[in-house]
Amino acid sequence: GAGVSQSPSNKVTEKGKDVExxxxxxxxxTALYWYRQSLGxxxxxxIYFQGNSAPDKSxxxxxxxxxxxxxxxxxxxxxxxTQQEDSAVYLCASSLAQGSRYEQYFGPGxxxxxx
Amino acid sequence: xQQVMQIPQYQHVxxxxxxxxxxxSSTTLSNIQWYKQRPGGHPVxxxxxxxxxxxxxxxxxxxxxxxxxxxxxxxITATQTTDVGTYFCAGPKSNYQLIWGAGTKLIIKP
Numbered sequence: 001g002a003g004v005s006q007s008p009s010n011k012v013t014e015k016g017k018d019v020e021x022x023x024x025x026x027x028x029x030t031a032l033y034w035y036r037q038s039l040g041x042x043x044x045x046x047i048y049f050q051g052n053s054a055p056d057k058s059x060x061x062x063x064x065x066x067x068x069x070x071x072x073x074x075x076x077x078x079x080x081x082t083q084q085e086d087s088a089v090y091l092c093a094s095s096l097a098q099g100s101r102y103e104q105y106f107g108p109g110x111x112x113x114x115x
Numbered sequence: 116x117q118q119v120m121q122i123p124q125y126q127h128v129x130x131x132x133x134x135x136x137x138x139x140s141s142t143t144l145s146n147i148q149w150y151k152q153r154p155g156g157h158p159v160x161x162x163x164x165x166x167x168x169x170x171x172x173x174x175x176x177x178x179x180x181x182x183x184x185x186x187x188x189x190x191i192t193a194t195q196t197t198d199v200g201t202y203f204c205a206g207p208k209s210n211y212q213l214i215w216g217a218g219t220k221l222i223i224k225p
Contacts, residue, residue, distance in 0.1 A: 031211060042203065042217040043158070050211060091157060100207035101146055103160040 002026070004107035006092050012113045013082055021077045021110045025094030033093045033104060034067060034077050043091070049075060050098045082114045117142050119206055121216030129224050134191040136219035138204035145207055147180060147187045152218070153200040161189075161202075191221070199223055 005024040013019050025032050034046040045059040049069040060066070064083075069075040079086055089111050093104040118141040128134050138147065146165045150158040162171055164180035164187060171178045175198075177190045191198055201218040208214040 040220075043215045045212060045215075048212060056212065093158075098211045100209070100211055100213055101163065101165075103148065103163065104158075104213070106157040106159070108157055 004092055004094050004105050006090075006107035006110050008110060009108060010111045010113075012115060015084060015114055016081055018078065018080045019082055019112065021079075021090050021092075021112070023075045023077070023092030023107060025073065025075070025092070026105055027073075029094035029096055029105070030072065031095040031098050031102065032069060032075050033095075034075070035091045035093065036061075036088045037091055037109070038088045046077070046090075079112075082112075084114045087112055087114045117208060117214055119204065119214050119216045121204055121219055123219055124217065125220045125222060127222045127224050128194050130196060131193050134194050134198070134221050136189050136202050136204075136221075138187045138189075138206075138216050140185045140206055143184050145184070147184075148205045148213065149178060149187075149189055150203045150205065151200050152203065156200070158203060194221065194223060196223055 004026055007022045030051045032049040035043045036046055037043055047067045048056040064080045067077045089109040091109045092107045095102040095104045120139045122137050126134055146163055148163045149161040151161055152158045162178050167184050168182045169180040175192045179188045189202055199221055201220045203218045204216040205213040
């Protein structure tokens with residue numbers, strides 16, 4: 001079956017522009033995570049969705065970042081007024097259900113470059 | 116706050132040498148997961164350990180979970196070029212969120 005997909009794979013944008021990153025989780029996976037990974041660094045948690053529950057937005061670095069998940073499936077991460085420090089790889093992961101014991105399946109990521 | 120420390124940050128080995136990465140948590144973990152990220156790739160789940168003192172093997176990879184469930188290790192015997200990448204440990208921060216180690220990058224010397 002299909003894995004987690006993300007689009008675009010690469011995005012170059014000018015400082016101050018808005019960007020939208022898309023994630024298609026594995027069908028049937030109710031939990032969805034967004035992470036940010038700067039070059040050579042670990043994973044920084046951004047936001048978590050579980051079914052129709054309110055998302056955990058505690059990892060969003062500023063109010064320029066927002067995310068939504070429509071119909072419990074596809075998710076979009078939006079960054080408004082991008083800054084150079086937003087440059088990173090944005091990874092989406094899904095898991096079968098809520099619970100830290102469920103393995104997370106990652107998408108290939110979107111590499112965002114803000115010039 | 117809760118921390119997961121992973122050492123070393125980098126390890127350079129000759130092909131055929133062994134490699135070990137260590138993961139230490141500031142709190143007791145109910146479980147720990149290990150992931151591998153190839154260069155330019157995304158993290159891929161390797162294994163989960165749940166029991167105190169648990170040891171699991173996958174071919175040349177040996178995973179251990181400490182008796183106190185606060186530390187874990189991954190040991191690779193006789194490294195190969197296919198082992199190159201960054202190895203991450205991750206433990207529960209909440210009932211759904213993981214806290215990740217910073218990763219150990221395995222580099223094979225030319």
